[in-house]
Amino acid sequence: MDEDQSYDLNEELGPELEALEEQSLLRVLRTLDTPQSAHVSIDGRELINFSSNDYLGLANSHQLKQVAVEAVEEFGVGSGASRLICGNQTPHLALEGALADWKGTESALSFSSGFAAAIGTLPNLVGKGDVVIIDKLVHACLVDAARNSGATLRVFAHNDLNQLEKHLKWADAKRSSDKKVRILVVAESVYSMDGDLAPLINLVDLKEKYGAWLMLDEAHATGLFGKSRSGLVEEFGVQGRVEVQMGTLGKALGVSGGYICGSRELVDLLVNRARSFVFSTAPPPALALTAAASVALVRSEEGEALRSRLWAMVEEVKNLLIRCNREVGVVRSPIIPMIVGDEAAAVEEGASFLEKGLLIPAIRYPTVARGKARLRLSVSAAHTLEDTEALEAALSSDTSADATD
Numbered sequence: 001m002d003e004d005q006s007y008d009l010n011e012e013l014g015p016e017l018e019a020l021e022e023q024s025l026l027r028v029l030r031t032l033d034t035p036q037s038a039h040v041s042i043d044g045r046e047l048i049n050f051s052s053n054d055y056l057g058l059a060n061s062h063q064l065k066q067v068a069v070e071a072v073e074e075f076g077v078g079s080g081a082s083r084l085i086c087g088n089q090t091p092h093l094a095l096e097g098a099l100a101d102w103k104g105t106e107s108a109l110s111f112s113s114g115f116a117a118a119i120g121t122l123p124n125l126v127g128k129g130d131v132v133i134i135d136k137l138v139h140a141c142l143v144d145a146a147r148n149s150g151a152t153l154r155v156f157a158h159n160d161l162n163q164l165e166k167h168l169k170w171a172d173a174k175r176s177s178d179k180k181v182r183i184l185v186v187a188e189s190v191y192s193m194d195g196d197l198a199p200l201i202n203l204v205d206l207k208e209k210y211g212a213w214l215m216l217d218e219a220h221a222t223g224l225f226g227k228s229r230s231g232l233v234e235e236f237g238v239q240g241r242v243e244v245q246m247g248t249l250g251k252a253l254g255v256s257g258g259y260i261c262g263s264r265e266l267v268d269l270l271v272n273r274a275r276s277f278v279f280s281t282a283p284p285p286a287l288a289l290t291a292a293a294s295v296a297l298v299r300s301e302e303g304e305a306l307r308s309r310l311w312a313m314v315e316e317v318k319n320l321l322i323r324c325n326r327e328v329g330v331v332r333s334p335i336i337p338m339i340v341g342d343e344a345a346a347v348e349e350g351a352s353f354l355e356k357g358l359l360i361p362a363i364r365y366p367t368v369a370r371g372k373a374r375l376r377l378s379v380s381a382a383h384t385l386e387d388t389e390a391l392e393a394a395l396s397s398d399t400s401a402d403a404t405d
Contacts, residue, residue: 024343025364035060036254038382040359047359048387050377055334056223056306057382058254058294067293071286079282084271087282091289098295099259102230104239107267110259110291111276112283114219114248115141117258120274121244122186122215123149130182131171133164135198137191139217140366146186158191161202168210175211183212189232190220193368193376195335197221200236208241215244220335223252223298229307230299253298255291257283310334310381316388317379324395337363338375346373356394 020026033041036059040049058064071091079087092110099108111117122145126132130151134142137158146153154171156163168183175181185207187198200216207214218231226234233242244266249257260270270277297303317336318328326338338360340346346362353360353375364373 024347030361038380038384038387042359045357047354047357048383048390049359050379050383050387050391051359051361052378052380053220053251054254054380054382055252055310055378056254056298056303057380058252058297058306061254061294061297063297064254064290064294068286068290071289075285075289077286078284081282082278082280083282084278089282089285089288091285091292092282095288095292095295096259098292099261102228102295102299103245103261104230104234105245105261106264108259108261109267109270109274109277110249110257110283110288111274112257112280114139114217114246114250114258116276116280117246117248117260118142118145118217119148120276121246121260121270122146122184124269124273125149125213125215125244126151126182126184129178129180130184131167131174132184132186133167133171133212134186135159135188137194138186138188139192139219142186142188142215142217151182151184158194159196159199161199161206164203165206165210168206168212171212172210183207183210184215185212186215186217188217188220190218190224190333190335192220192335193363193374194329194337195220195333196329196331197232197333200232200238204238204241213243214241215246216242218245218247219251220333222247223303224307224310224334228299229303249291249294253291253294255294256287257291306381310379313381313383313388314379316385317377317391320388320392321395324392326395334379336377336379338377340373340375341371343370343373346375350375353394356390356397358391358394 030042036052036054038049040047075089075091079089081087095110096108111120118141126149128150132146132149132151133154133156134146135158136155154167156167171183187203189198189200203214221231223229225232228234233239233245243262245261247259249255314334321328340349343364346364350360350362360375360377362373363376368374
């Protein structure tokens with residue numbers, strides 16, 4: 001090593017952190033002192049939580065906590081190995097059976113997270129010589145998975161069916177000279193940062209027209225849409241026409257983990273080739289049993305009552321935002337973005353809400369595009385009218401301050 005050259009780790013990384021701070025992109029961890037809920041405590045301070053994905057308020061459900069306690073007593077706290085070694089236990093099969101039945105598919109496979117499900121699945125559907133076409137706003141895990149696959153990547157503008165069809169035509173022409181070319185379209189059913197829905201019926205029609213497959217992330221739709229609340233696939237009646245349904249257990253279901261639902265052949269292939277499944281210790285069996293119980297709860301009359309309460313709270317929040325002169329989308333979703341634009345301004349507004357007892361953190365690049373920073377307001381069935389009144393008071397005081405300025 002050159003005696004004049006220093007390779008001290010901290011000296012190398014320090015400037016990178018400073019650059020993030022200068023751009024208002026430096027993140028720090030917040031620590032909750034309480035269970036996940038519509039009301040939380042940070043550093044001993046009580047806050048109304050409008051930032052969680054716990055849409056049905058199940059993360060701290062007494063009913064699910066009882067299931068978890070009993071499951072720990074029966075199956076312990078860890079699985080001990082990957083599922084292909086000796087970590088495959090009856091609770092994992094119970095969860096996957098419940099998911100497949102709920103989603104209307106032949107089979108299902110659970111993963112330690114939604115990220116692990118994406119990274120493990122997509123590169124086993126397409127590879128070098130194939131084509132993957134993704135919506136510009138899909139989650140980072142799907143972008144990373146598409147890049148890792150080695151397939152030719154094409155991106156279409158968010159929900160732009162015309163641009164999607166152009167990419168599909170190009171991919172179909174590529175296939176004319178090589179019949180082995182696989183074409184995969186990747187989209188979300190409810191988009192996590194904008195809260196809008198995919199034009200799912202049109203997506204399905206288009207991918208079928210060009211002989212493509214569809215991988216659909218139902219993370220933010222599961223538990224909220226459809227007669228049995230399984231997601232947008234059920235809501236739009238396209239069961240059997242979506243090859244790969246992906247989702248998470250940590251949002252409306254209130255637990256943790258990810259899953260893939262599809263054909264028996266798909267799941268069998270993933271059991272053998274999905275590296276994030278093959279080489280990961282299995283999720284705790286107690287967690288799997290709790291997630292299976294959550295699926296049953298969401299499918300029950302109680303689940304319908306929670307969903308109805310959620311939509312009522314969403315309408316309440318949207319109405320108060322309109323009264324406070326905030327722009328509100330027309331789509332029904334518990335995700336309501338308040339666009340700010342500038343990163344520093346979004347951080348400042350988030351801090352202002354925090355001072356008023358509301359947890360609504362700023363969402364910045366790279367989670368959203370540069371210049372598209374926002375406060376992502378998310379609504380839960382656990383919120384109360386008192387919570388929405390506090391939100392309206394905070395927004396009204398901001399409006400009054402702006403008028404004074």
